Amino acid sequence: MSALISSSALTVHRPGTSEPVLAQVDFRIQPGEIVTVVGPNGSGKSSLIRALLGHMPLASGRVVRKRGLRIGYVPQRVQLDTAIPMTVRRFLSLPTRVTDAQAEAALARTGVAGLGARQLTQLSGGQFQRVLLARALLSDPHLLVLDEPTQGLDQPGIVAFYQLIEEVRRQTGAAVLMVSHDLLVVMRSSDRVVCLNGHVCCEGTPQHVSTAPEYRALFGAEAQGTLALYRHRHDHDHDLMPAGAHVHGPGCGHDHTAPRR
Numbered sequence: 001m002s003a004l005i006s007s008s009a010l011t012v013h014r015p016g017t018s019e020p021v022l023a024q025v026d027f028r029i030q031p032g033e034i035v036t037v038v039g040p041n042g043s044g045k046s047s048l049i050r051a052l053l054g055h056m057p058l059a060s061g062r063v064v065r066k067r068g069l070r071i072g073y074v075p076q077r078v079q080l081d082t083a084i085p086m087t088v089r090r091f092l093s094l095p096t097r098v099t100d101a102q103a104e105a106a107l108a109r110t111g112v113a114g115l116g117a118r119q120l121t122q123l124s125g126g127q128f129q130r131v132l133l134a135r136a137l138l139s140d141p142h143l144l145v146l147d148e149p150t151q152g153l154d155q156p157g158i159v160a161f162y163q164l165i166e167e168v169r170r171q172t173g174a175a176v177l178m179v180s181h182d183l184l185v186v187m188r189s190s191d192r193v194v195c196l197n198g199h200v201c202c203e204g205t206p207q208h209v210s211t212a213p214e215y216r217a218l219f220g221a222e223a224q225g226t227l228a229l230y231r232h233r234h235d236h237d238h239d240l241m242p243a244g245a246h247v248h249g250p251g252c253g254h255d256h257t258a259p260r261r
């Protein structure tokens with residue numbers, strides 16, 4: 001299966017800096033995959049997204065986007081000019097005009113049906129994120145790209161938004177590339193995680209990344225929480241079997257050094 005976007009040895013500089021913001025990044029995302037990029041502030045996550053989308057020049061390396069690739073992009077920040085009133089319906093027709101039926105269907109799909117007449121400035125943070133997602137879906141994308149889509153949401157709002165992303169993937173088959181700081185939710189919802197700090201520190205399944213020393217060094221105490229998630233995702237019960245006698249199911253791979261439940 002050919003990748004939707006791939007990069008090899010991608011290196012980018014920011015204006016006025018001599019050190020690369022990102023160095024030698026090899027990356028790929030396949031159709032239907034959910035890939036999340038994590039990393040500390042300033043580690044180059046947004047730069048990677050922008051370079052992959054062709055929104056910033058490469059210092060060296062290569063990016064290949066599949067021919068005819070349709071991308072739905074939800075940027076990290078949207079500047080709303082509060083002096084210019086704009087309804088959700090009108091916003092959905094920017095930059096490409098859509099019919100009322102298309103607009104309403106997109107809002108329904110992201111759980112904000114009936115908000116078309118509302119002013120953008122009157123939406124809650126969670127509603128606004130869903131409207132942004134609805135707009136990104138209007139182009140029927142092969143790939144959804146979301147840069148910190150849950151910023152400013154509370155924990156239930158974050159969980160609900162990720163559930164929505166998984167639902168959208170199920171319904172549309174679109175791949176999803178995300179930047180996120182919500183480590184626990186990321187680990188539950190992604191197929192693959194890329195841990196970045198100017199270069200790729202580690203990558204792989206959430207289970208692999210959460211146990212990688214590089215990830216634990218970067219995220220410290222927070223990493224313990226995601227590790228615990230896997231230590232408790234056993235496929236058998238220790239209490240029912242004598243010590244050492246249990247059998248692992250495929251992919252269980254839990255840590256025997258962890259305290260037993």
Ligand SMILES: Nc1ncnc2c1ncn2[C@@H]1O[C@H](COP(=O)(O)OP(=O)(O)OP(=O)(O)O)[C@@H](O)[C@H]1O
Pocket residue numbers: 014015021039040041042043044045046047048
């Ligand atoms: N417009 C810009 N001009 C110059 N340097 C920039 C610009 N935008 C970002 N940088 C620098 O590039 C580096 C990487 O920034 P980037 O926004 O890619 O990181 P990030 O991992 O997405 O950070 P965050 O988690 O804080 O959003 C940082 O050192 C930042 O200061």
